[in-house]
Amino acid sequence: MRTMTWNQQVVKKNNKALVLQLIMEKEPLSRADIAQVSGLNKTTVSSLVSELLDEELIYESGPGESSGGRRPVLLHFNKDAGYAVGIDIGVNYVLCVLTDLKGNIVIEKNQMVHRTPYSAIMSIVQNMITSLIKEMPSSRYGIIGIGVGVPGMVNKEGSILLAPNLGWTNIQLKEDLENLFHVPVIIENEANAGAVGEQQFGAGLDNQNLLYVSAGIGIGVGIILNNDLYQGKNGFSGEMGHMIIELNGKSCNCGSRGCWEAYASENALLAMADPNIDSLESLMELAEKGDQQALDLFKQIGQYLGYGINNIINTFNPEQVIIGNRLAMAQKWIEEPIRTTIAQHTLAYHQKEMQLKFSKLKKYSTALGVSAFVVDYFIKEEAKTP
Amino acid sequence: MRTMTWNQQVVKKNNKALVLQLIMEKEPLSRADIAQVSGLNKTTVSSLVSELLDEELIYESGPGESSGGRRPVLLHFNKDAGYAVGIDIGVNYVLCVLTDLKGNIVIEKNQMVHRTPYSAIMSIVQNMITSLIKEMPSSRYGIIGIGVGVPGMVNKEGSILLAPNLGWTNIQLKEDLENLFHVPVIIENEANAGAVGEQQFGAGLDNQNLLYVSAGIGIGVGIILNNDLYQGKNGFSGEMGHMIIELNGKSCNCGSRGCWEAYASENALLAMADPNIDSLESLMELAEKGDQQALDLFKQIGQYLGYGINNIINTFNPEQVIIGNRLAMAQKWIEEPIRTTIAQHTLAYHQKEMQLKFSKLKKYSTALGVSAFVVDYFIKEEAKTP
DNA sequence: AAACTTTGTTTGCTAGATATACAAACCTTT
DNA sequence: AAAGGTTTGTATATCTAGCAAACAAAGTTT
Structure with missing residues (x-):
């Protein structure tokens, strides 16, 4: 049971965190702005701001533009506090x-x-x-x-x-x-x-429900729901690489068969490719030169990724799916087949307003x-x- | 952004709800018990309890057993308040x-x-x-x-x-x-x-993360994470019946192919059965009589259900999966193949401590x-x- | 220059949680 | 049974933190 007791300290802590978060997200910002956006009283805001100033988590800068009255003191987040x-x-x-x-x-x-x-x-x-x-x-x-x-x-x-x-x-x-x-x-x-990285700093800004598909040697999925990372009972959520997409399909390292990552991961890609191609990078070079076999392979991988993403969308009805990790480097060739596959298979209502994006932070x-x-x-x- | 402002009314409201919830879950209970469990001050509890008494949401009963001092006044939830x-x-x-x-x-x-x-x-x-x-x-x-x-x-x-x-x-x-x-x-x-029903009153008591697989004419899944129903961006979460489990598989009403519910739903079962069998009930009668074809069909459906549940477990790492709706009536025949399929395919770490149950509330x-x-x-x- | 606006602080108030003291009711020990 | 200790629950006073009103400061508009 969630035995969460509430008292004034909790209230203050949360209001203070709220004020700080607002400054982080929308700086520069005046005390009056914060009061308006948060619904807190001006005095409350002032007092919390003064504590944050003491802690050097924020700082003041010269007055901003007037909007018909006294010019506001602008507050900034002190991103170099630590x-x-x-x-x-x-x-x-x-x-x-x-x-x-x-x-x-x-x-x-x-x-x-x-x-x-x-x-x-x-x-x-x-x-x-x-x-x-x-x-x-x-x-x-x-x-x-x-x-x-x-x-x-x-x-x-x-x-x-x-x-x-x-x-x-x-x-x-x-x-x-x-x-x-x-x-x-x-x-x-x-x-x-x-998933957290992309949500906070990358392609997923301002999205409450997003799934990050890490398509590398294997496939893992980071799940953010209602703005929080969902970790499952023990922390093992998101092992969707081992979702079965083909009954009695290719065998997988995990001992099962037909797992998504047996079809749509970097390992799967290389297994399908000519044996003397030893890395994703060399395959991308070939594709860059217009090699038809390489292009077909990427198309195939894109389709396979699309099938799994279909499952994700129908399951979670997310705002956004972000594709990251090494295979995202091949966006140029895999994006279109992914989108086509989703368009053909995913329920129409779920597709509406759903954004498919590629990692913005790349290797970071x-x-x-x-x-x-x-x-x-x-x-x-x-x-x-x- | 979650612009949630906090003030004393919020504190009180939540503490009151907490007290009421405690009484609902653990009645009978004394004021002292509540104070101890919740961490709230005795006075606070007393005042909140007296409001709840006024609202007739709870009532007092004769004194309980002493534990070495004054006997406690026991509080009960008034389940007939409405x-x-x-x-x-x-x-x-x-x-x-x-x-x-x-x-x-x-x-x-x-x-x-x-x-x-x-x-x-x-x-x-x-x-x-x-x-x-x-x-x-x-x-x-x-x-x-x-x-x-x-x-x-x-x-x-x-x-x-x-x-x-x-x-x-x-x-x-x-x-x-x-x-x-x-x-x-x-x-x-x-x-x-x-899902909510089973969690509150049925097979899922005290579970924070559970998935309810409603296997009927189609298949839908109710998702409860961190004690809350997850609804997705628009409310369309859990359409896992349209999760693809076989590439280019059986075609589904939704326009896609290889959807789970094309294999593991009541409709799928009847489609596989002899054409003069017109209902799940009659198939169950046959199975009851030991009809091998009916038994095989249930085994097959159980396996198909197992594949989809494998995907659920690897995705969510839940505490519990509950199977409900009409197909749950066939528990007797489908449970074992479901369990076997999971044992063979699902990641070992995820299986550990995971409970598979059948609906307790049945048609309710x-x-x-x-x-x-x-x-x-x-x-x-x-x-x-x- | 006068009037109005916006920003931010000072002052006093209030709700509600807490600590302390205390009364009531019970048990244990002598 | 009387004394002493426990547990339960209430009464009283205190404190924290948010809020409203008033006000000062610094602008803009007419």
Whole structure:
């Protein structure tokens, strides 16, 4: 049961968070604007704003344009009050970004890796963070937290139960990083993180219900409903790569048959391609040159993606579906077949007003997503302090 | 953006609702118990309880057992403070129940129908409600609202956009009923209502994340996540009957191919059966007699249901999947193939702790679900009054 | 220059949650 | 049975935070 008790502190905390959120989203903004938009009393707004000023989460700037009376004092979000670390651990790379509180990348580190034992990846990550901290501009709050996106199943306590493509089982990355750096650490599945990233900073701005299809070596889906990431009972939601789209179809690594990712992932694409083509990149080069076989392959993959997205739309009636991860690089060739497939199969009422988009953050979706997570946590915690 | 402003009225309203909810769920209960469980101050609880007593939503009973000191005054939920009407409009029946505030059926009316033009159904519904009102016991609040479940797409404003099996398009049932009876009216999709019904009164008690698979003439799915019904952007979520489970598979009424409900619905079952079998009931009779063909058919349908449920589990990582509507009557024959199919296909981590159950409310799922909706709305509204 | 507008603060009020004290009712121990 | 301790529930006073009204400051319009 949700035993949530309400009292004045809760009210204040939430109002303060509301004011801060408004400033973040619509800066520059006057106190009067905030009062009008939020419905809060002018005095209440003034008092909350003054606390936020003390905490250096916002700052004032010179007077704005008058609208027929006294000129307003404009308020801005202090995006440099602290910095978040966002890390994307992929199968052959580690990407690490330092972002300000608005998700702008301040420093970026990228390293290719060939083998992925935990100890090796851990030491790379540790080095990256340590050097980020050295290079980081000084600020009121410093590093506010570390977020990590991994291609695997993460439970709600932050344990990585299984990351097949990294060869990891039962890894306590959260604990290890917290012991090293003594800041809040958040571990998330790569698709979930990507969904949050796109919603906060990318193609999904202002959308309450969106699905992010991470189409890479496998397929995972990040699910945002009513503005919140939906994680399922244990944190394992969105394993739609293993949705069956063909009865007794191609066999899949997971032991089942006919899974979506056996048809529509990068692995599936390469399996269908000529054996001497070894990467998505080389296939894209061929397509760029007009190679018919490559073009047909992309068309095929687009159709397969479309079938799965049909299922997503009929299930969730979302505002938006965003396609991300590596296959999104092939947008040029796969977009049209995806759209055609949806148009032919999906219920008309569901198609109406539904937006299909491609990732805007590209390779940064996941890293920026976990960074957004960290910022979110910080903002909520910070707004609490008296 | 969620521009939710908070103030003391909101606090009080929510605390009052919390207290009432506690009493509903755990009666009998003393004021001291409530204070302890909720974390609210004893005085606060006392004052809220006294308001609830004035409103006759709860009542006191003789003192309970002492636990070493003064004996507590026990509080009970007054389930007879008012009554809700729940109506299930099916393709060949109209079921209408009057329930108390705990979902117990007080009066029940059931009528077979052969043709389903709106005017005919509407007059049946009107007559049923009118006679319910006559027969209803007297109470403080009388009829607190009317809920209707329909097999079709209902938008968030309560318009029935499309109910193919009834032959309805763009029906304003909500408006019509409100004009007739002047109480709040809620219209919901049949599967959504069933999900709510099972969660509140049936097989899904205490589950925060559950999916209700309404397997009847077609297939619809009601989705409850984090204790709330998820309706999607427009209210059209859960059309998983049109999830593609076979590429280029059987053609479906919706215009697409390979839809789940083309394989696993009652219609699909009858299409596969001998042409002189005209109903699920007669097929069940055959199976009861040990007819091998009938048994095989049920096994087949069970497998098909299992494939779709596999997709549901991998997508949502739910606590529970409940199978309801007409096909649930064949539990005896379809349960085992469903379980086997899931065991063979679904990711192991997702299977763990996942409960598969069959409807407990049987034919009442939908009617009790909309009734629960009405009660919920009433409780929330009522708690507001000063 | 006078009148009006808009912005933001000061002042006093109020609702509602909380802490403290206390009374009532009960149990346990001597 | 009397004393002492517990538990339940209420009465009283206090405090927090939002709100309304008044006002000051800084504009614009006529």
